Amino acid sequence: MADMLIKLHRNPLTSRLVKALGVPNPVTLARADGGYTARPFEGKHALLCRSAGGYAADALRRALADAGASHVDQLPADSTVRADLVVMDATGCAAPDDYRALYDAFHPIMRRIARNGRVLLVAASPEACATPAAMAVSRGMEGFVRSLAKELGAKGITVNQLYVERGALERLPGPLRFFCGAQSTYVTGQVLHVTAQVTAPAATPFSKALAGKVALVTGAARGIGRATAERLAQEGATVVALDVPAAEEELRRVCGAFGGVPLAMDIASPAAPQQLAAFLGERFGGVDIVVHNAGVTRDKTLANMTQPQWELVMQINLAAVMAIDAHLLERGLVKRDGRIVCLSSVSGVAGNFGQTNYATSKAALIGYVAAQAPLLAPRGICINAVAPGFIQTAMTEQMPFMTREIGRRLNSLKQAGLPRDVAELITFLSTPGASGITGNTVRVCGQGLIGA
Ligand code: NAD
Secondary structure: OOOHHHHHHHOHHHHHHHHHHOOOOOOOOOOOOOOOOOOOOOOOEEEEEEOOOOOOHHHHHHHHHHOOOEEEOOOOOOOOOOEEEEEEEOOOOOOHHHHHHHHHHHHHHOOOEEEEEEEEEEEEOHHHOOOHHHHHHHHHHHHHHHHHHHHHHHHOOEEEEEEEOHHHHHHOHHHHHHHOOHHHOOOOOOEEEEOOOOOOOOOOOOOOOOOOOEEEEEOOOOHHHHHHHHHHHHOOOEEEEEEOHHHHHHHHHHHHHHOOEEEEOOOOOOOHHHHHHHHHHHHHOOEEEEEEOOOOOOOOOHHHOOHHHHHHHHHHHHHHHHHHHHHHHHOOOEEEEEEEEEEOOHHHHHOOOOOHHHHHHHHHHHHHHHHHHHHHHHHOOEEEEEEEOOEOOHHHHOOOHHHHHHHHHOEOOOOOEOHHHHHHHHHHHHOHHHOOOOOOEEEEOOOEOOOO
16 A cells, blocks of 8 residues: 555665656655644744734734644744644735735745755635625635645645635634644635634533544544544544445444444435434434445446446435435434534545546535535534545556556646545544635645645
């Protein structure tokens, strides 16, 4: 499963050859294996930049300090110090001339951001902009962020953007910790909206962030679902890990390792929503976090696709998700401060050859979370979608060698992601600290070139 190119570049016997051939040299990505800590940025060099007239800098400064960062307004000119985190408040940019603040902030430091560093740009929410010019300028930040992510990806540096409303500044610490932390390794070139649409929970713990919560993860016997179940449990949640009856033995083994509750069930069976609601209601009085991870592919060109192949994918990937949510929500079983995360795919964003069924179901989930978000906001529930790109799982290991090698390089980080990388994003979206984020679809794809 190890990345062959990373191994060849690190081996003294082969490194000269692969360099001479000009093949990509992917950086070894820094990853967290532990849970969240209260002061994750202790010992890190943070740089906080700002455009004139912005409104987020004070909130960002406080959030960085609370997370333990020693932040400075400028890197010393003659020093070899590199910035581990660069955060910019660009909320003051409202006219084309204001873009100069981006150039002035980033041009001098482009070679002074540490490997595996983090860049986070905070822009004014386009919806809150008073004029078309201000909205255009705010929206233009996305072009800057996505280009910067492509320029810095070779060093494992991620670049992401938050649009934030003035009324949602107190929601910034959670996203700031994620996007400036080791957990966001494979999330780059992404743009999220932070709003005050959903009431903030009474407490937003930043370590053991999910203590006391009950989480349901479907498709948890292997791959991304298994990594997610383990990660949520690591953060203190009681995890109900669901998978098909045929996977029950594996599911029990997986659950044994982290104290999860195995539940063998086919989510697409007609009785599943009712049985699931009864199980969660009777055993736990409801559920705090629902991760709709179970999904299948039945790839064929449309000309060759059978109707059962079409139907099965729609049933499992989409209809079952909506039926389960409808059942749980109608009965008030998703608790206040609840979180729902749906697994979409970059195929849902961009489409894919041979995946008309799969891409339709995954694109539908993007529409689903956008439509559900305002309906669930009054109940304190956030709902988002996560769209993985090329993630190294047993499934992708079975692809033909060349297809796999090409597929995993087509992103700014030049390598595949790991199930844990997706689990990290899902876990962040499940935390109380993510109360500002709802209705978003976030890709975890190393800024895949497809659909970018
Ligand atoms: P996987 O095939 O390794 O695991 C999926 C799990 O879901 C399996 O354990 C399977 O038994 C379970 N499952 C399938 N149908 C079910 C049903 N009807 N009821 C209950 N459980 C069921 O998949 P993965 O690679 O870990 O992907 C997880 C999710 O992420 C899927 O929704 C997938 O579409 C999405 N995704 C994965 C990738 C990737 O590169 N791996 C990329 C984009 C999206």
